[in-house]
Amino acid sequence: MLVIEGLTAGYGGAPVLHGVGLGAAPGKVTCVMGRNGAGKTTLMRAIMGQLRASSGTIHLDGEALHGLPAHEVPRHGVALVPQGRRLFGPLTVAENIEIGLMTRRKGRAVREHVLDLFPRLRERLNQQSRTLSGGEQQMLALARALCLEPKVLLLDEPTEGLQPSMIRLIRDTVLKLKATGVAVVLVEQRVEAVLEVADSVAFMAQGRVTEVLPAHGLTPQSPQFATWVGV
Amino acid sequence: MAAVLALSAVGLSLTFGVMRVVNVAHGEFFMLGAVLAWVVVQAVPSAPLGFVAALILCPLVVGAVAALADTAILKRLNYDPEATIVATIGISYILQQGALSFFGPDARAVEAPFSLRLQFPWFGYSGYKLFVVIAAGLVLLAVWLFMTRSRAGLVMRATQVDRNTARAFGINVDRVYAGTFALGAALAAVAAVLIVPIQQAHYLMGHDPLLLSFIVVIIGGLGSIRGTLIAALLIGLSDGIISMFFTPTLAKIVATLAVALVLVFRPQGLFGARA
Ligand SMILES: Nc1ncnc2c1ncn2[C@@H]1O[C@H](COP(=O)(O)OP(=O)(O)O)[C@@H](O)[C@H]1O
Numbered sequence: 001m002l003v004i005e006g007l008t009a010g011y012g013g014a015p016v017l018h019g020v021g022l023g024a025a026p027g028k029v030t031c032v033m034g035r036n037g038a039g040k041t042t043l044m045r046a047i048m049g050q051l052r053a054s055s056g057t058i059h060l061d062g063e064a065l066h067g068l069p070a071h072e073v074p075r076h077g078v079a080l081v082p083q084g085r086r087l088f089g090p091l092t093v094a095e096n097i098e099i100g101l102m103t104r105r106k107g108r109a110v111r112e113h114v115l116d117l118f119p120r121l122r123e124r125l126n127q128q129s130r131t132l133s134g135g136e137q138q139m140l141a142l143a144r145a146l147c148l149e150p151k152v153l154l155l156d157e158p159t160e161g162l163q164p165s166m167i168r169l170i171r172d173t174v175l176k177l178k179a180t181g182v183a184v185v186l187v188e189q190r191v192e193a194v195l196e197v198a199d200s201v202a203f204m205a206q207g208r209v210t211e212v213l214p215a216h217g218l219t220p221q222s223p224q225f226a227t228w229v230g231v
Numbered sequence: 232m233a234a235v236l237a238l239s240a241v242g243l244s245l246t247f248g249v250m251r252v253v254n255v256a257h258g259e260f261f262m263l264g265a266v267l268a269w270v271v272v273q274a275v276p277s278a279p280l281g282f283v284a285a286l287i288l289c290p291l292v293v294g295a296v297a298a299l300a301d302t303a304i305l306k307r308l309n310y311d312p313e314a315t316i317v318a319t320i321g322i323s324y325i326l327q328q329g330a331l332s333f334f335g336p337d338a339r340a341v342e343a344p345f346s347l348r349l350q351f352p353w354f355g356y357s358g359y360k361l362f363v364v365i366a367a368g369l370v371l372l373a374v375w376l377f378m379t380r381s382r383a384g385l386v387m388r389a390t391q392v393d394r395n396t397a398r399a400f401g402i403n404v405d406r407v408y409a410g411t412f413a414l415g416a417a418l419a420a421v422a423a424v425l426i427v428p429i430q431q432a433h434y435l436m437g438h439d440p441l442l443l444s445f446i447v448v449i450i451g452g453l454g455s456i457r458g459t460l461i462a463a464l465l466i467g468l469s470d471g472i473i474s475m476f477f478t479p480t481l482a483k484i485v486a487t488l489a490v491a492l493v494l495v496f497r498p499q500g501l502f503g504a505r506a
């Protein structure tokens with residue numbers, strides 16, 4: 001269980017996040033929604049330890065993650081699929097996967113399992129990752145994160161700019177991970193996509209979590225979407 | 232000499248490529264390597280043995296000094312590109328004045344570990360120079376294999392692309408930076424040890440290699456190892472040939488012109504990726 005309490009963090013100037021609280025349970029998908037600039041990406045980066053939190057705590061299964069150097073956080077089992085994918089572009093597909101495997105010292109078995117999830121990557125192992133199509137790049141970003149066998153998977157707008165078939169593949173992957181007990185935190189702007197997978201939805205605005213609701217009470221017409229996402 | 236120039240330039244290029252730090256002290260790490268080579272050779276009585284010891288010890292010591300400078304100074308500046316230029320200028324003065332105090336202002340010669348002249352029908356060639364070319368080539372090959380085949384090289388390349396994402400995959404960026412800075416300086420030191428039997432060790436000897444390395448790195452493309460190697464060959468050879476048939480000054484003018492042309496028409500270097 002990932003538990004964030006009272007998290008205040010920013011980029012050195014004024015804080016961007018103001019006392020954010022959020023929980024993510026194993027086998028559940030927690031969606032985070034909010035307008036551009038609400039602080040969703042900043043929250044993901046703060047969880048990864050890339051931003052100094054001026055106050056607040058982050059715990060994973062009772063262990064404190066706040067205050068750890070950024071490279072220690074993933075070793076505790078938190079994996080990130082960053083917004084915009086952020087692959088190591090000049091590196092090959094195989095090398096990107098290798099970096100993922102090194103994070104938590106996973107071996108061949110994990111590599112094979114991950115490549116079985118995305119067979120198209122297996123055909124392109126020696127290709128520079130920046131030459132992949134957008135959809136393939138997103139598969140690789142997911143694969144690289146899954147190489148950690150994470151307890152918590154943070155997905156920051158993974159469907160941005162992708163075709164419907166790729167969006168379905170990502171949805172199916174998220175559901176598979178949920179079934180294996182991963183705690184998924186999904187930042188997503190599209191209401192239908194959220195309602196397909198979410199167990200709960202957290203709405204953010206101006207660096208605060210304004211509302212957290214169970215997904216089963218929400219429909220595309222729920223007023224929260226209009227208020228916090230503007231759709 | 233093209234081969235030695237390539238070594239030193241690859242060191243500079245690595246530091247810039249991975250860390251985005253313009254290491255103005257690179258020439259002084261070169262100088263430190265040369266001066267230490269003299270010290271080591273003096274301390275070890277047998278000539279070939281002393282030289283081998285220098286070839287192993289000097290890069291290690293210079294690398295350690297560089298790693299220390301990285302952790303003590305550059306890390307504190309958060310690797311801010313402008314601040315690190317000023318800081319490495321400071322480091323270069325410290326190294327230069329340190330060498331002056333401990334080593335004195337005199338140039339010191341180091342004997343070549345062997346003196347063998349290869350006599351071809353049309354020209355003679357010093358066996359030592361040939362050895363330098365081969366040794367430098369082997370070191371460059373080792374660096375190449377290290378960067379492309381080893382896990383540490385993979386980690387360095389990933390850090391070069393995106394240090395925040397590297398952190399998200401458990402890469403200790405501070406350690407990578409210290410190691411890269413040390414490796415860059417150690418390559419300058421290897422180049423220096425190879426060159427002292429040809430050129431004497433002196434506390435001001437760092438300027439030329441720094442300037443030439445910069446020229447090579449700019450022409451080859453900042454951070455591109457392949458470009459750096461090719462540019463080193465071009466500059467080293469043209470420098471040698473023009474100096475021999477015309478004057479060294481003309482050679483420098485040609486090199487500077489080449490830099491200007493590259494900067495105007497292909498600012499990313501002949502082989503560099505767009506930043
Ligand atoms: N690297 C940065 N440095 C300074 N401010 C930033 C940086 N990245 C984002 N911000 C600011 O933080 C706020 C939240 O941005 P972000 O977390 O990217 O929002 P979202 O992901 O919800 O669209 C914005 O006001 C943005 O300008």
Ligand SMILES: [Mg+2]
Nearest residue numbers: 040041042083
């Ligand atoms: Mg965002």
